[in-house]
Amino acid sequence: MPLADLRTFLQTLDKYGELKTLRGVDPQNEIGAITEVSIQKDGPALLFEAIPGYAPNNRVVANVCSTPRRGLLAFGMDPDMPEEEATRRYRELTDKYKPVAPKVVESAAFMENVETGDDIDLLQIPVPLWHELDGGPYIGTGVAVIHQDPDTRAVNVGCYRVQLHDRNTTGLFTEPESDGRQIMEKYWAQGKPAPVAISFGPEPLLFLSACSGNGSPKGPYEYEFTGYISGEPVPVMRGPVTGLPISAGSEIVIEGEVPPPDQETRIEGPFGEWTGYYEASQTMEPVVHVKALYYRNDPILFGAPPLQNKRSYSLALNVRSGGMVSRFAQMELPVRRTASIVPLGCTVITVEQQHPDDVKRIMDVLEKGYNPSRLTILVDDDVDPTDPWDVLWAVGTRFDPEDSRMSTVQSRWLLDPLRPMEHRSSRQPQPYKRMIINGCRPFDRIAEFPPVNRFSEDRRQAVWNKWAMADWLTR
Numbered sequence: 001m002p003l004a005d006l007r008t009f010l011q012t013l014d015k016y017g018e019l020k021t022l023r024g025v026d027p028q029n030e031i032g033a034i035t036e037v038s039i040q041k042d043g044p045a046l047l048f049e050a051i052p053g054y055a056p057n058n059r060v061v062a063n064v065c066s067t068p069r070r071g072l073l074a075f076g077m078d079p080d081m082p083e084e085e086a087t088r089r090y091r092e093l094t095d096k097y098k099p100v101a102p103k104v105v106e107s108a109a110f111m112e113n114v115e116t117g118d119d120i121d122l123l124q125i126p127v128p129l130w131h132e133l134d135g136g137p138y139i140g141t142g143v144a145v146i147h148q149d150p151d152t153r154a155v156n157v158g159c160y161r162v163q164l165h166d167r168n169t170t171g172l173f174t175e176p177e178s179d180g181r182q183i184m185e186k187y188w189a190q191g192k193p194a195p196v197a198i199s200f201g202p203e204p205l206l207f208l209s210a211c212s213g214n215g216s217p218k219g220p221y222e223y224e225f226t227g228y229i230s231g232e233p234v235p236v237m238r239g240p241v242t243g244l245p246i247s248a249g250s251e252i253v254i255e256g257e258v259p260p261p262d263q264e265t266r267i268e269g270p271f272g273e274w275t276g277y278y279e280a281s282q283t284m285e286p287v288v289h290v291k292a293l294y295y296r297n298d299p300i301l302f303g304a305p306p307l308q309n310k311r312s313y314s315l316a317l318n319v320r321s322g323g324m325v326s327r328f329a330q331m332e333l334p335v336r337r338t339a340s341i342v343p344l345g346c347t348v349i350t351v352e353q354q355h356p357d358d359v360k361r362i363m364d365v366l367e368k369g370y371n372p373s374r375l376t377i378l379v380d381d382d383v384d385p386t387d388p389w390d391v392l393w394a395v396g397t398r399f400d401p402e403d404s405r406m407s408t409v410q411s412r413w414l415l416d417p418l419r420p421m422e423h424r425s426s427r428q429p430q431p432y433k434r435m436i437i438n439g440c441r442p443f444d445r446i447a448e449f450p451p452v453n454r455f456s457e458d459r460r461q462a463v464w465n466k467w468a469m470a471d472w473l474t475r
Contacts, residue, residue, distance in 0.1 A: 003230040005109075005249030006201045006300055009074070010061065013045050016079060018070055020044040027051055027060070027137075031128035035062040036307050042067050047300075054126040062303040064142065064204055074204045075229065083386075087337070093229065095326050100227030100234075108237040108248035110199075115293040120168040122293065125200075125252065127164050130305035131272030135282060138271060139164040142302030144202035144210050144222075145172070146244045147183040147194065155245055156180055157222035159210040162198060163268050168290045171268040172196070172258060176412040176427045184258055184286070193257035195242040196288060201251025201302040205230055223247075241291045251300045256290040274306035276342075279415045283425040309342075324349075333362050339385035340373070347373040348385035356443045363436050367407050371434065379439045382452065395439040403438040 004012065013019040020038075025031050025048050038046060048060040065071050069079040072086055081089075115121065127137035140162020147156050158180040163171035174181035184194035202210070209222040209229075223245070227233045236245035241255040261284075268285035270278040328335035334352045341348060349366075351359060359378060366376055377391060380398070384390040410429035413419075423430050441449045464470065 003203055003205060003226070003232055003234060003249070005203050006061070006064075006251055006302055009064070009204050010045070010047060010300075012073055013064075013070060016069070016073065018044050018067075018073070018079075019047060021047045021049060023048075023050040024052060027053070027126050027128040029129075031060060031062070031303075032130040032132070032305065035128075035130070035303065035305065036309075039063050039066050039307055039309050045070060048126075051126040055124065057298040058124070058126050059298065059300045060126055060128060060303055061142075061300050062305070064302065064304065065208065066309075074208060084337075091325055097225070097228055099221060099224030100232070102223040102227060102236045102245060103233035104245065105235045105237055105248050108235075108246070108250070109296050110246075110248075110250045110253045110294045111237075112297050113295045113299075116291065120290055120293045122164055122170070122254075122290065123167050125295075125299070125301055127301065128303065130303065131278070131307075133278055134271055135163070135267070135269045137164045138162060138305070139170060139200060139301070140172075140198060141306075142201070142207055142304035144199040144206055144247060144250070145180055146197040146199070146246060147180050148244055149183050150186050150190075155223060156183060157206065157210045159207065161271055162200075162288070163271070165266055165287065169266075170198075170254070170288045170290065171266060171285050172288050173268055173271075173285050175414055187258075188260035188262075191260065193259045193289075195244060195255075196258055197239050197242055197244040197246050197253060197255045198288070199247055199250035199253050201300050202247050203234075203249045206234060206247055206249075207302065207304070239292075250294075251296050251302065253294040254288070254290045255292045255294075256288045258286050258288055261286050272306060272308075273415050275415055275417055276308040277417045279417070281421065328362070328365070331361075331365065333365070334358055335362060336381045337385050341386075341388050341391065345373070346375045346377060346391075347371060348377050348379060348391050350379055350381045350383060350385050351440055352381040353440060353443050353446065359438055359440050359443070363405055363438065366436050367405055372413065374434050375437070376434070377437045377439050380441055383439075391439070395437060398441050399437060399439050400442075405436040406433065407436075408433050 010019055025034065031048055035046060045064050046062045050056045051058065065074045068083050072079045072081055077086055122139065125139060127139045129137055130141065138161055143159055143162060145158045145160050156179040158178060160172060160174045160180060165171060187194035206226045209226045223234045235248040237248050239246050239255045246253055264287055265284040266287050267282045269282050273279040324338045325335050334354050335349055336352050337350045339348050351362060362378060377395060379391060379394045383394045409432050411432035412427060412429050416432065419430060
């Protein structure tokens with residue numbers, strides 16, 4: 001599929017009846033609330049126009065990829081494809097991954113308007129208060145934050161929150177172990193500011209690649225992965241100030257530098273995060289001194305605020321499952337599907353047991369590896385990992401407490417809701433406890449285990465088709 005920029009993708013959503021345009025909505029009290037209520041009701045993507053207090057041609061969009069249909073469209077798939085089939089196809093795609101390098105171009109639409117020096121004014125952009133208790137407006141939620149490693153020259157594109165401080169200064173919050181933070185620390189160790197470019201309206205597929213946990217290869221491969229998935233190189237333009245490769249399809253872009261934290265920081269937060277909590281209390285975080293602002297005519301700010309919701313705020317399609325399954329397959333472990341029962345709350349892994357030690361080996365891998373979920377549940381492959389009822393039924397009927405695992409790792413994850421208040425601003429590792437529950441049938445009893453009280457799939461499908469049950473059960 002051709003790589004679509006944000007406004008082209010919105011046209012596609014509109015074609016499929018997946019876009020709602022609202023005019024005259026208050027950015028301080030209404031846009032965030034409407035976005036939250038709509039995503040929790042599986043509503044359409046939202047395009048806000050004629051925002052009070054701002055030029056009428058400045059727009060904001062939210063909930064761009066937050067349902068399975070829109071997620072499938074972002075990946076160039078049939079929006080009505082069953083999610084399990086989409087996950088399988090995504091896994092097949094990632095198994096064959098070959099990087100497609102970005103293509104440098106000489107011009108980009110975001111250069112239609114250029115502001116430098118005293119002319120820079122980020123306050124002209126309608127930035128909503130995304131959550132009721134946020135410490136200020138966050139211009140960066142649907143972002144592509146671009147850094148380049150000073151040693152390897154590898155380019156990283158990450159998704160980090162960006163608070164708007166004033167007309168030419170923003171904040172930049174990153175986790176200590178994120179690629180972007182580690183690149184900046186290399187510059188800071190030399191006493192230098194870190195160059196940065198930020199797109200506040202990248203192509204949706206690039207944004208999804210920049211988000212963590214999407215099944216893409218770990219490391220600075222976001223441009224290459226996006227090019228591979230779309231089937232064509234991502235066009236990038238070298239920023240006039242930093243020389244960083246900026247996605248040519250961007251709506252709004254800044255270039256600037258991040259001084260070392262021991263030289264300058266500002267109060268940042270609180271901010272409503274993907275964990276379902278406000279994280280954290282106000283802390284001192286790095287700032288971006290903006291050297292240049294670029295934007296397209298009739299610019300669109302891409303909003304992807306984390307919201308407390310049963311699905312991911314950025315992508316409802318469970319593509320992360322395909323990446324995890326592939327990694328287990330490389331270790332010859334029979335994992336068939338993975339899913340999260342609400343973001344962060346619980347990771348569920350289905351296992352097609354083939355050998356007596358399959359479950360034990362999978363638990364060994366999970367115990368040693370990183371996983372932000374405190375609770376991981378293994379179930380047999382006759383269980384739907386996306387259905388909490390099905391998962392808890394399996395645990396309640398197959399779980400032996402003696403088979404569970406408890407482990408403690410040292411983590412610098414700052415968004416951990418249980419992180420003690422006195423450690424909120426610290427970048428030092430803190431204990432992080434996790435539990436792994438074995439909800440699988442004992443391997444030596446699978447043949448004699450009581451059969452499940454359920455019709456076979458063949459019988460269920462036959463009556464479904466014969467009696468046209470889709471017409472009167474799925475309305």
